[in-house]
Amino acid sequence: MDVKTLCLGLLTQGAASGYDLKKRFETCFKSFYSAGYGSIYPALAYLADTDLVTCEEISQDGRPDRKVYRITDKGRDYFTEALASHQPAHKMRSEFLAMIFFAEFIPPDRLNKLIDERAEELQQILKELEAMSDTLAKHPDSGVEFVAGFGQTITRAALDYMQQYRHLLTKETSAQRQAS
Amino acid sequence: MDVKTLCLGLLTQGAASGYDLKKRFETCFKSFYSAGYGSIYPALAYLADTDLVTCEEISQDGRPDRKVYRITDKGRDYFTEALASHQPAHKMRSEFLAMIFFAEFIPPDRLNKLIDERAEELQQILKELEAMSDTLAKHPDSGVEFVAGFGQTITRAALDYMQQYRHLLTKETSAQRQAS
DNA sequence: AGCGCCATGTAAGTGGTTACATGATTGT
DNA sequence: ACAATCATGTAACCACTTACATGGCGCT
The missing domain is CATH 1.10.287 (Helix Hairpins)
Incomplete structure (x- = not known):
């Protein structure tokens, strides 16, 4: 379960930008998983490339543009399959x-x-x-x-x-x- | 606290080979830290290069040679200093x-x-x-x-x-x- | 005037994992 | 016979982290 897959998972809860997603990581996963922009943005680019998500660019006035990502049916299938087949590893380094x-x-x-x-x-x-x-x-x-x-x-x-x-x-x- | 430093720490408990050290990692740190040969052997080579440990080669009959590493005074100082100054991060990904x-x-x-x-x-x-x-x-x-x-x-x-x-x-x- | 929030991304670096390479001995 | 243990190491790879780059708005 890399950042890519988890981004996909969080997008099942609703469309979001990379910026939003980082916040979701922090609120939902803080106690057991972390991800920075440096992994989230490339992950979203990859997911869009492979049609697992769509990307809609939204201009805002007074704020930077947003890219809102939405999971596709293919993406939902891929995520369900990942949950079904992946062996979870528990990596901890305290x-x-x-x-x-x-x-x-x-x-x-x-x-x-x-x-x-x-x-x-x-x-x-x-x-x-x-x-x-x-x-x-x-x-x-x-x-x-x-x-x-x-x-x-x-x-x-x-x-x-x-x-x-x-x-x-x-x-x-x-x-x-x-x-x- | 990378594998290098922790190898040094474990060597304060007595001389050991890379093979031994992996076992110590498994028994002592299993619940919160892990290290494979691929990080331990290079770590020991580095520690020996920088005089933080010494290395003694021991021929055994019927078994592969062992390299027994011992921490030096410089190594003990370095380790104590690392414990004193390093900010511990807890990285968990469950x-x-x-x-x-x-x-x-x-x-x-x-x-x-x-x-x-x-x-x-x-x-x-x-x-x-x-x-x-x-x-x-x-x-x-x-x-x-x-x-x-x-x-x-x-x-x-x-x-x-x-x-x-x-x-x-x-x-x-x-x-x-x-x-x- | 300055900090924090919003918002996206890239490039270089880090540190560890996995796979490969070798091979005798001991226990089942 | 076959698996596990003993024993060391390298090279390619991978995923993530950190630093850099940009810049306006809103609050104090």
């Missing part, structure tokens, strides 16, 4: 955890800062996931509901764990006791 | 969640299979995290303990959520009711 793994090499102040910053990021994600849940009253969708709930559950578990066990990390280690 | 987000386009059988497979992967990760916790009795380390506990907490939360809420996904959607 530099936060990788660094914390080596906590014994990090001074307590720095550790506290790292945890606080990560906690703040998670709080932010939690807020957006809760906002996503709120929109479900208007547009019910089982997939969105499951994913939003999943994100909230995991994020809360992560925050709780960090608060409960952060003291493990900032206790003095034997090496640090010797140095002082 | 194709599983991305696909589930579009559950309304996926037939129930396929959804069940996707969830079962993901659950199995998580069970496997949980097992290895529990094994990691067991080794802590022998080699206590606050960072390892925190990360192992974190992984277990999150993984269990994910498994619980999936079992509790999977029914949301396989309930018939309005579109499917119309089709039948």
Whole structure:
């Protein structure tokens, strides 16, 4: 599932420009997937080339032109087929955890800062996931509901764990006791 | 934190070959980071070039030669500095969640299979995290303990959520009711 | 006066994955 | 016999990131 396919998926929810799509990525996928303009715009160009989407150019006064993309029947078929046949890979690289793994090499102040910053990021994600849940009253969708709930559950578990066990990390280690 | 730096980090726990290091990646980082030979071997060559590690070639009979890498003082300094100054990014791309987000386009059988497979992967990760916790009795380390506990907490939360809420996904959607 | 939003795109660079190449030993 | 483990490496490829390029409007 590359950015191309996911753009196609988001376009099933309604026509959008590249700019709009980036926002959808941020609101819908923030907790588990990200995409920048550098991948979205080329993806849309490719999708238009292969007739999976159509593109309508719209002039606006006082604003830059927009290119509004709409999924075609061919595109919808392609997307359904991708969902049916693709094996989902789960690629994760948490530099936060990788660094914390080596906590014994990090001074307590720095550790506290790292945890606080990560906690703040998670709080932010939690807020957006809760906002996503709120929109479900208007547009019910089982997939969105499951994913939003999943994100909230995991994020809360992560925050709780960090608060409960952060003291493990900032206790003095034997090496640090010797140095002082 | 690229593979280079993490190889250096793992070498603080003792000398190892590239082959060994891959296993360490798998046991220590499986739940949040991955690296293949294609990144590990070039990383070690680079680290040796820049004197952050030394390399000792060991001939074995009946087995291929090994190259055992050891971290140098310069390497240890470099690693400590990396931990002190690097801003950790968390890059996650869960194709599983991305696909589930579009559950309304996926037939129930396929959804069940996707969830079962993901659950199995998580069970496997949980097992290895529990094994990691067991080794802590022998080699206590606050960072390892925190990360192992974190992984277990999150993984269990994910498994619980999936079992509790999977029914949301396989309930018939309005579109499917119309089709039948 | 300056920042942030709207809006699109390209080009160069990065870093990791996959496939290839080789081959003996040990366990089933 | 056959698969898995041990063991190292390269080269081509791929997908995404970052920096660059452009520019008006609206708010404070």
